[in-house]
Amino acid sequence: MRRRLAITIISGLIFFTACHDPASNTTKATTGEAAQVASPATARGQKYVINPQNSKIEFVGSKVTGQEKGSFGDFSGEIDYAGSPETSRVNITMKIDSITTASPA
Numbered sequence: 001m002r003r004r005l006a007i008t009i010i011s012g013l014i015f016f017t018a019c020h021d022p023a024s025n026t027t028k029a030t031t032g033e034a035a036q037v038a039s040p041a042t043a044r045g046q047k048y049v050i051n052p053q054n055s056k057i058e059f060v061g062s063k064v065t066g067q068e069k070g071s072f073g074d075f076s077g078e079i080d081y082a083g084s085p086e087t088s089r090v091n092i093t094m095k096i097d098s099i100t101t102a103s104p105a
Helices: 002-018
Strands: 046-050 057-063 066-072 075-081 089-094 099-101
Touching: none
Parallel strands: none
Antiparallel strands: 046 075, 057 066, 066 099, 075 089
């Protein structure tokens, strides 16, 4: 009888700890209506180059079993800053085969 009770208690504890959501206390993504973007003719300003020598593209994905961290190693882009974020443009191209993740072995 004691053995059955101990197994039941241990099974319950394993069940409740295995169902913890690691993303439950993180910032949630927010979405909204699509905004009008500036046409290429209006977004003419100071240009900044985006490349692996001066930038990083990293991400963290959460799932029930934990987090997945990763990055892109091969990318390029340009920021065309026209005085304010609303009138500026950003263009980034990432090579999908340059993705790396820190998956546990």
